[in-house]
Amino acid sequence: MALADIRGGTRNDTGIAAALSQLAARFGQRFQMGEAIRAQHAHTTTYIPAQLPDGVVFVENTEDVKAVVTICAALKVPVIPFGTGSSLEGQVNAPEGGISIDFSNMKRVLSVNAEDLDCTVEPGITREELNTYLRDTGLFFPIDPGANASIGGMASTRASGTNAVRYGTMKDNVLAVTAVTATGEEIRTARRARKSSAGYDLTRLFVGAEGTLGVLTSVTLRLQGIPAVIAGGICGFPTLKDACNAVIMTIQLGIPVARIELLNTLQIKACNAYSGLSLPEQPTLFVEFHGNEESVGLQSEEFGAIVAECGGGAFQWSADADERAKLWKARHNVYWASKALRPGYEAIATDVCVPISRLADCVAETERDIEDHGLLAPIVGHAGDGNFHVCVVFDDKDPVHIERVEAFVDRLAARALSMDGTCTGEHGIGQGKQRFLPQELGGAVHLMQQIKHALDPDNIMNPGKIFSSPPAI
Amino acid sequence: MALADIRGGTRNDTGIAAALSQLAARFGQRFQMGEAIRAQHAHTTTYIPAQLPDGVVFVENTEDVKAVVTICAALKVPVIPFGTGSSLEGQVNAPEGGISIDFSNMKRVLSVNAEDLDCTVEPGITREELNTYLRDTGLFFPIDPGANASIGGMASTRASGTNAVRYGTMKDNVLAVTAVTATGEEIRTARRARKSSAGYDLTRLFVGAEGTLGVLTSVTLRLQGIPAVIAGGICGFPTLKDACNAVIMTIQLGIPVARIELLNTLQIKACNAYSGLSLPEQPTLFVEFHGNEESVGLQSEEFGAIVAECGGGAFQWSADADERAKLWKARHNVYWASKALRPGYEAIATDVCVPISRLADCVAETERDIEDHGLLAPIVGHAGDGNFHVCVVFDDKDPVHIERVEAFVDRLAARALSMDGTCTGEHGIGQGKQRFLPQELGGAVHLMQQIKHALDPDNIMNPGKIFSSPPAI
Structure with missing residues (x-):
């Protein structure tokens, strides 16, 4: 299982000790080893256990980065780049220890x-x-x-x-x-x-x-x-399939929609409760158009016709910035809205992406799966790309819950792969999705490993990510 | 110089002889060694000398390709994929001999x-x-x-x-x-x-x-x-700079122009003569819009306003398919039009690409260079991308001419690089542009070579292309 795999890093303790002392000498106060800071740099927004680096360097320029990498390379010590820690698949964890390179002071x-x-x-x-x-x-x-x-x-x-x-x-x-x-x-x-x-x-x-x-x-x-005019609106549909059909037609007709997001019924319920909205509880599209007065008018007219053809309800249109901001804020807060469905529980966001013709099937089967297994998991999707997220709300203290979440993620990835999709549309492989990569790409993974090995023969660059075992050629 | 570099391949004669006999046994009539066919598969539309493969396999499916590669890999014999032979930088040449894989029967x-x-x-x-x-x-x-x-x-x-x-x-x-x-x-x-x-x-x-x-x-x-409506037109400008400014504004305003091509004065003269047109002899933009009636109307209106602001002449608009086809045929025939400027001479098309803000400078300096060196070389550009082609018309039997063309290509590439551009926007490196790649990307070329070496340690996959020396790590 995933967690067992992820825990298996081996540490180069001698090298790490030497790197810590060289980095402390080179960077002074810009090098930190306190546990709170190290824990913050291993923060993952998943159920994957945190794996702390041994130290954190706050770099300020390229010379700093070169210095860290040069010191660590000579000692074969891992380096893990850190931005804001918002990655979702354990990308900033340090399974073999090593040095986190924090970029928060390198942002010119x-x-x-x-x-x-x-x-x-x-x-x-x-x-x-x-x-x-x-x-x-x-x-x-x-x-x-x-x-x-x-x-x-x-x-x-x-x-x-x-x-x-x-x-x-x-x-x-x-x-x-x-x-x-x-x-x-x-x-x-x-x-x-x-x-x-x-x-x-x-x-x-x-x-x-x-x-x-x-x-x-x-x-x-x-x-x-920046578009002269941004406008958008929302529109409910009797079924998921109808909403997906509207998306497919929009893409096929080449309407340059800027955003087209699908929220399922449970997600709408969660948003209503969390963001104080009163949207009809049904599959809903959030849409946004960018352009000038004329082009946005044209796009929304064309989209309105599609909605009507697909059995959608009235398209609630808004060019008013405040009103639009409120809706999109609700959209952006789906993670928190989902989490709030069950106070005290954790929520993990997982994503897959399928060819758009399979989106309705994939979402509908996933809804059934969620129901069959008694999970609490709203769905929101970047529907125009065939990409959707499931936010599973669960008790992260309960191993049985964790196991059920993992089994669900397994089935979700398998479902996407069976539809010629990918196990991750936009979150990456990190630690959390390594087990799916060979299923998705077969022998191509070996090519990736050959490239990794050629460019990083000592495997010091964020080791333990993407590949479930060190690239041995 | 370039030609000397390109001639330097070493042949694995023993391996090639064995491969020829194995391929003949495996493919029968679908394997050809006649000189005419081999010469046809080394055809290059440049001054780079043709370098013939030793044999040509006409593959029909993936199993055929696997068979060719497996035979050649075991014997360390080069394989060179061949489509239609229209590449421009010697990509289908066989500098070390080997087997051309012809895909003209593998096109389902x-x-x-x-x-x-x-x-x-x-x-x-x-x-x-x-x-x-x-x-x-x-x-x-x-x-x-x-x-x-x-x-x-x-x-x-x-x-x-x-x-x-x-x-x-x-x-x-x-x-x-x-x-x-x-x-x-x-x-x-x-x-x-x-x-x-x-x-x-x-x-x-x-x-x-x-x-x-x-x-x-x-x-x-x-x-x-397929767009419901395709429309377009042409528009002359007093200076290159004015035409380029119109392009920059079009891109900045996000007008989704489908084509925006810049022809310089000499190129217009060549087109007039070759394609029987009577366009005013001045820098000219050829433009095309894709969409529906309304969106195309909108785009062309917006573009017309930009043209006026940039001092362009009347925008000759055409939604008529025949008229449009005639103009774009003339555009597509620029190579032949250029060649016809001097019957009996050859023409080579070379390309560079620069950030769009530098396009006017780069084209204007290139025009001066052409004039200063007494070259005959019209210019046509994919102006919206900052990419342009120079078609140098020259006597390919005369080494002095060839040397002048090479020196010009050197200066053109150096000019593009000095403007943070690339030595090739769309033709590739092949054999003809290898000398510029390290100038453009420095140490990154070594990374490319490491990747090449990792995936193809015996250097049998189209060797002698992209890199001027075999990737030795």
């Missing part, structure tokens, strides 16, 4: 090229901080995974979120990264041109690598013009 | 999932064949590099073309590939979900790898709905 905006719609930032900046910084330029960075995650973390987990349906995922919005590799050297994966055919796409290799190939030191991002 | 459409807007095809199908096949589904595959290239070749060179500004490049439109790697096994890089965070992005690693990591056996592509 290095450049903004407004004409080129790009910027370069240090990894520690969060998406909200970046958008606050950009506000006066008329540009914004669209990727919104919900949490106020760091850009480095978002790149490393290939994050996406509510508006990926229009703007793509981190894979589509990172133009280049710089990274310190296992040799302690910094490389740059690409230049600033919007496209290139110059050699292997190392940018996309680092995006989603979860820190296992190197430590990011800067990220160059594509930006978007 | 394996599946079309209309609801999911995707399809899976064998690599040999060309983009025109695919779009003909898809016509009745209401869907199309948008990437259009000009040539009727094979999908496998387009994936392998990370191709793009005129409408990448709206639909992205092959990197954005390949959902997954299957490939036979150097061990003779087939791997699949991803499933059919629109997005995934499951491990390293091997799909993007194979896209653009130019056959150096494995031989593609299928490609899963994203498709688009």
